[in-house]
Amino acid sequence: MIIAASVAVLVTGGVYLLLQRSMVRVIFGLALLSHAANLILLLAGVSAWRGEPLPDRVDPAVATDPLPHAFVLTAIVIAFAVTVLMLGMAVIGHNDDTKRMPATGEERAT
């Protein structure tokens, strides 16, 4: 189960970065975590069958489970959208410190 080891590495790195001060590092951490989540999803399809799920070219008997692949494809794109959004947040005020609110000219509600 080498992939499980990869998951462990990715989650370790992701969680470590998630607990940092810099928004950019948090984003990197989430990127690692989403990689890990995708690998776990793919593992759910049992990695013993690894043929491409194209029944006209690959024997369906050895083809991989296509459903996790569809899920992962969706997940990758969503993670991309979320990353982009967070990157937009990270540069407000050219300051990506997550422990201090960026100045926006508004007083904070008390």
Next chain:
Amino acid sequence: MTLVWTLGVCLLAVVASFPLTRALGRHAGWPLAAVYLAGVAAFWPAATRVLDGEVVTWSVPWVPELGLEVSLRADGLGLVFTMIALVIGAVVLAYSTAYLSPGRNLSFYLFMAFFTLAMVGLVLADDLILLFLCWELTSLASFLLIARSGHAGEAASMRTLLVTFLGGLTLLAAVVVMVAATGTTGLQEALAHPVWDEQPALTTGVALLVLLSAFTKSAQFPFHVWLPDAMAAATPVSAYLHAAAVVKAGIFLLMRFSPAFHDVPVWNVTLITVGLLTCALGGWFALQKTDLKKLMAYSTVSQLGLIVAAIGVGTEYALAAAVLHVIAHALFKSGLFMMVGVVDHATGTRDVRRLPELRSAMPLMFWTTVLGAASMAGVPPMLGFVSKEKVFTGLLETPGPAWTGWVVLVAAAAASVLTFAYCAKIVLHGFVDGRGQERWPEDQPLHATPPALGVFAALPILVGLPLALVVAVLDVPLDRAVAAALPHVEPETHLALWHGVNAELVASLLIIAVGVGVIVRRHRLLPALERDTFSRDGAGVIAALVAPVARAGMRLALLVRADSPTRHVAPVLVVLSAVLGGGSLGLLLTGRLADQHPGLDRWSDGVAFVVILLGAAGVAISQSRLAATVSLSAVGVGITVQIFALGGPDVGLTQLLVEALTILMIMLVLQKLPLRFGRSPRLGQRAALTLAVVTGLSAGLGAFALTGRRERSDIADYYLTQGPEITHGYNVVNTILVEFRALDTLGELTVLGMAGVAMVAILSTVRDRFLDPPAEHDPSHLPQPDIALREPGSAAHRAIHQAWGNAVPMQLLVRLTAPLLLVISLILFWRGHNSPGGGFIAALVGSTVVALVYLSSARDQAVGPARLPVLLIGGGVAVAILTGLWGLVAEGSFLAPISGDVGPLYLTSALLFDLGVYAAVLGLVMEAFNLLGATGGRERTRERADESVEGELTGPMDSARGETPAELADRDTALARAHAAGVPEGPDPQHKGRVGRRTTYLAHGTPPGNVADPEEDR
């Protein structure tokens, strides 16, 4: 069907309020009033059948599995209340055309129409669930109507919401118990069910719940507090809500449930006591008020009390009296409310202590008010006299020993003395006495009353006069209404102005006599009463009740309220590792797991693992942002290899392309941030590392223990063997995405699009100078390095200081690669159904063209027209949804693919769906490049965000709440006007730093353009 048409017309009014207010401004009230009258016309066939003694019903299945139906039913009660809601509504709308300040007034007309729709739905509902929904909608609509009237209405509307939603909860409880006890959601079946006779305890409980709901809505003691409070709303709103609609909803509810509960003792006792108490209290408070509108509000409370008491008696005669008084009250009270509006419009005040003598200035208005007040006071020959007489007669029938009837009658008569007194106060202090005459400035003329204002205020009152003389025409409608409230009797009402000499008449005469005494001594008596009995008003009581709850909530919130993400994330991670790691370890140690499937590992996994390990370590350790980014891309490559090794060409391609685009965007962001990450405290780092290792091990352990221990799933076999036959496509992953699980993809598409839209929305709430701060405030700013260069004009100088030379190779490359990439993108799109490719991958390849064009430009500039990205996102989602609707129409299932051979080609609507995916992805990437890439050369981030909504602008907009350029121009004009008028410049120190739509209002008292209530203009 006529019932559906009636509701349809009401719905039309809601929809039509948008274009009508846009085209006509406040005069939209005219066509909307016509729509209301059309609603009456649509209802007319049903109304005639109801009057003939029939019952009109209509129903359609709603949730067949639960036996729910949307069922409507018009009976006598529905008829009376529908007519009140529509006719009074039409009059109020016509009145509003003159009352509201010029302008669009969309919220007023929209919420009024919405309210009417909810009210008509409520009174025609024949299903408990539908009834409850409409009940809540009326609460919501009245909240919105009150809340729209500016700052004064905010707190009042919240209190209204609190009280009326409390009633909503009790009604929900009542409905649930009723459905459970009777086994049906049909209103009539539930009310006629024998269970109400068999189980007295249950009946009592439900009756209490229902009457609590009605009390909150109809402002009965102690829930009456919201109604006077809600007077903050504009006068037409008060006239409609408090005379014809929302408070009558509570009355309606009581009558609607009378068939089941009219002989339940707790029902009779509570309704009569609370009703009379409210009647007396309301009258007393009304007498103390100097604000005519407040006075009216308490008088409404008082009148409703009388009606509630009559309903509580529960006999045929008393219910007929209650219905008649509802009609009479709707007429005179709506008219009187609007009269107060007329006085307010003419003088600018509603306080009797400041009003001049108005009788000679406004004789017509004066006499109309006299008639309305006479009706309310129960003076013959007004409709109010007939109805009050009838109520008194009804009260004599109070169940119990004979003396109870007399006690109730005396109490009601005593309360009515107060009614008479405050009616006298309205007329005499409002128009005759002129208590403010001395202080009234000599040179200040009264505002002329526009015809529409006076005519429509007078209309409901004047209608009541002839109606009293021919009151027998109401016999039949009343009979039908009573028959609906008491199904087992056959009522025979005979209304007449003159009933001969009896107890009620004596009571009326006594009331009038005492009242006249009050009138004579009014100069001493009434002003002496003008102080509050209690030191604390209803608003204060509610605030005192709510405050501890709010404090407790705040204390709870403190537990999780923190700016630092660590405090939110760490507990979740700890729990996750405990559950996942502990659980997996337990399963492994106890040996309860199936054996691993053989052949799970390949050597290629090891290669990927090494790349991932090195990359992840690099991201985590490096202090340089650039190095971390490069390491992240290495992880991405490792993942891509891993995915390809697992047999996923589509996923692998997607991963690779997404990775490339992500890295590019990170690079765009990095140029605005410091070169290195800041250091964190060492102690925190050690804790973070520990938590990270524990979570990582748990995740790995979980992945090892919980996967790879079964045979291939049936669903996989199904997709692989059946999929190609069903979809005619051999790329199973793609067909899952666009056909089998297209709804998932639609959701994903929406998330994608929303990310782009949200980015624009968030960035356009931050002002330019805070978004891209000037260099001296910018922590990431690096001064230009001081390099010894050759003189300007030399090649070396140009190479450093001018970008275009460096961009030339890239531009040449784009010329070659862009068309190539576009062709590849098209091919990938086309072949997606059968081979690796499809909308996502094709769009990502297309997006790389955007990236290349962006990167190859020598100067920072947006790719494509400014509004294109948002249009692409919106268009993409719209195309996908339309494809889904096409499937719904053609195949009966949302997103069902439609396919067929067109010539030699096999086409499917899934291709169209994929096109939507393509557009949305492309839109997001363009938006991201434009926003993140704005470096402050010619355009900065804020300007780009504004431009992606508004089109090309000359600079960033100076607003923080997404105003349009037109609104900003209006604000600037208002500011200039305020400046010209000598208002000191700069924001009010009290509201310093507040930004947004109402800023100028707070700062200078200049109201925003769409304030409707004239009070605020003065």
